[in-house]
Amino acid sequence: MAVLGPNGAGKTTLLKVLSLLVKPTRGQVVINGVNAGENPLRLRRDIGVVSHNTFLYGNLTAYENLLFYGRLYDVTNLRERIHQVIREVGLQYALADPVRTFSRGMQQRLAIARAILHDPTVLFLDEPYTGLDQHAMEILNDVLKGLRNQRRTIFLITHNFDQGLELSDQVIIMVKGRLAYHARTADINVRDFKRIYLQHVEGA
Numbered sequence: 449m450a451v452l453g454p455n456g457a458g459k460t461t462l463l464k465v466l467s468l469l470v471k472p473t474r475g476q477v478v479i480n481g482v483n484a485g486e487n488p489l490r491l492r493r494d495i496g497v498v499s500h501n502t503f504l505y506g507n508l509t510a511y512e513n514l515l516f517y518g519r520l521y522d523v524t525n526l527r528e529r530i531h532q533v534i535r536e537v538g539l540q541y542a543l544a545d546p547v548r549t550f551s552r553g554m555q556q557r558l559a560i561a562r563a564i565l566h567d568p569t570v571l572f573l574d575e576p577y578t579g580l581d582q583h584a585m586e587i588l589n590d591v592l593k594g595l596r597n598q599r600r601t602i603f604l605i606t607h608n609f610d611q612g613l614e615l616s617d618q619v620i621i622m623v624k625g626r627l628a629y630h631a632r633t634a635d636i637n638v639r640d641f642k643r644i645y646l647q648h649v650e651g652a
Contacts, residue, residue: 451605454649457622458626466572468484468492479494479570494569494570496566500575502555502556504562507546508547509546509547510542510543511530513558530543536561536595537561538590553585556584560573571595571601573592573603576588
């Protein structure tokens with residue numbers, strides 16, 4: 449699911465509510481049939497989050513970062529799982545390097561490894577392409593394409609129409625805190641979507 453909208457539309461707030469970082473003022477959050485208000489601890493194990501902050505420790509190596517987070521989630525067969533996710537994001541060559549030496553793109557890929565380490569069924573991504581050069585974007589695209597084939601729900605906030613439509617099965621437009629548009633990406637193309645987007649944003 450790709451989520452697009454102008455600045456201030458409420459995209460990041462929505463992500464924070466759905467990822468249980470913020471409580472909604474009204475209504476309910478239900479994930480995988482479980483009400484977040486009744487069992488938030490259980491649901492947090494089903495959720496992975498990648499945001500502007502990578503939540504990585506610069507003085508630790510990539511391996512040590514993943515080891516730390518894996519222990520927080522009581523990941524079974526942790527060492528094997530670390531090697532699995534680090535291969536998925538293409539960073540096995542840097543496993544023993546301090547994260548402070550990583551480029552922004554490498555940090556984003558490691559942040560994704562951190563977020564999927566406990567094998568969540570839902571993954572929230574808030575502008576994961578921010579600060580990446582073209583090469584890093586292409587690598588991240590490949591990583592996300594691989595993740596979408598693993599029967600995992602991915603909720604992607606982005607400003608990039610092309611990437612949003614290419615990576616997602618569904619797309620929504622948010623305007624002023626409301627859902628203004630929802631469609632399957634198979635039913636629209638980028639050119640038509642840009643026109644639809646402008647209609648909703650300029651008409652708000």
